[in-house]
Amino acid sequence: MECLAANANFVIENTGDGSGRAIRVQDPLAAYGTIIEIDCCSGTVIRDGETNIIKYVSGLFPRLLPNRINTFEYTGASANVRFTYYWAWL
Numbered sequence: 001m002e003c004l005a006a007n008a009n010f011v012i013e014n015t016g017d018g019s020g021r022a023i024r025v026q027d028p029l030a031a032y033g034t035i036i037e038i039d040c041c042s043g044t045v046i047r048d049g050e051t052n053i054i055k056y057v058s059g060l061f062p063r064l065l066p067n068r069i070n071t072f073e074y075t076g077a078s079a080n081v082r083f084t085y086y087w088a089w090l
Contacts, residue, residue, distance in 0.1 A: 001037075001038070001080065001081045003030050003033065004032065004077065005078050007077075008027040008036060008076070008077065008079075009024075009025070009026045010024070010079065011024045011025075011073075011075045012038070012062055012072060012073070012074055013075075014063065014065070014071065014072050015072070016068055016070045017063065021060040022059050022060065022062070023038065023059045023061050023062060024058045024059045025038070025045060025057050027056045030047065034048060036053070040062060045057050
């Protein structure tokens with residue numbers, strides 16, 4: 001996610017999950033153009049490719065559910081949000 005406003009404060013939820021699982025990031029050090037990467041598999045949240053900001057995170061990491069429509073909702077300041085995933089057998 002690329003912040004288009006200073007002080008990233010946002011929530012991402014998979015509303016198709018039905019469980020209410022949502023992750024909130026409140027990073028007071030984020031500036032315009034900051035990149036925040038949320039890796040749900042490894043449970044990490046990284047600012048600009050190097051700074052671990054897990055201390056600014058609350059809630060639960062979203063998950064993709066098989067055989068369902070996964071609909072994500074973003075609530076927060078202006079940002080460019082991109083979701084990427086890969087196929088995997090678990």
